[in-house]
Amino acid sequence: GRLVVLVSGSGTNLQALLDASADPAYGARVVAVGADREGIEGLARATRAQVPTFVEKLGDHPTRADWDAAVAARIAAYEPDLVVSAGFMKILGAPTLQAFPVLNTHPALLPSFPGAHGVRDALAHGVKVTGCTVMLADEGIDTGPIVAQEAVPVLPDDDEAVLHERIKTVERRLLVEIVGRMAREGWTVSGRTVRIGNQSG
Ligand code: GRF
Secondary structure, eight states: OEEEEEESSOOHHHHHHHHHTTSGGGOOEEEEEEESSSSOHHHHHHHHTTOOEEEOOGGGSSSHHHHHHHHHHHHHTTOOSEEEESSOOSOOOHHHHHHSOEEEEESSOTTSSOSTTHHHHHHHHTOSEEEEEEEEOOSSSSOSOEEEEEEEEOOTTOOHHHHHHHHHHHHHHHHHHHHHHHHHHOEEEETTEEEESOOOO
């Protein structure tokens, strides 16, 4: 399957997908990488892998709706089977969400600690277990139907960076597994339940 991956930062989740797709049996390949800002490591990773990139900055557009439409059009040019939002720090608008399935990954066990600071919030709350969530994006913030989750322990001396890296080690593996299975086996959504594989017909 054809993947468009959206990034805003270091792009280590993207890198995991690039590495996995080197195996033709994986069943998915990254056909383009999109970002909301220039000069991030995620874009450099795509370029090193000779994957086309695009950038759509919110500030370059007169309205949010204009940006939403521009993002959807850039993605559509690559005809993806699945869009993966991996550390993309913008809410995707209806034009994208209505045109493509979007998989999102979040470094907390939703519905706990949604939003841009899930790791910091979990740490501040004093939880002993946190984790990561892979879900289908909807129009809300981290509210879409959950596809997979995995727990990660919080250790006494953790700070945000240490805990986030422990989570990301699990998150990258979970995302690679789920994207590959969805690409190879397909999936169905009924309500808040996402079922991968055993498609009839
Ligand atoms: C990931 O933990 C993602 O869930 C969160 O930000 C991080 C992005 O990491 N939104 P990277 O850019 O893939 O390295």
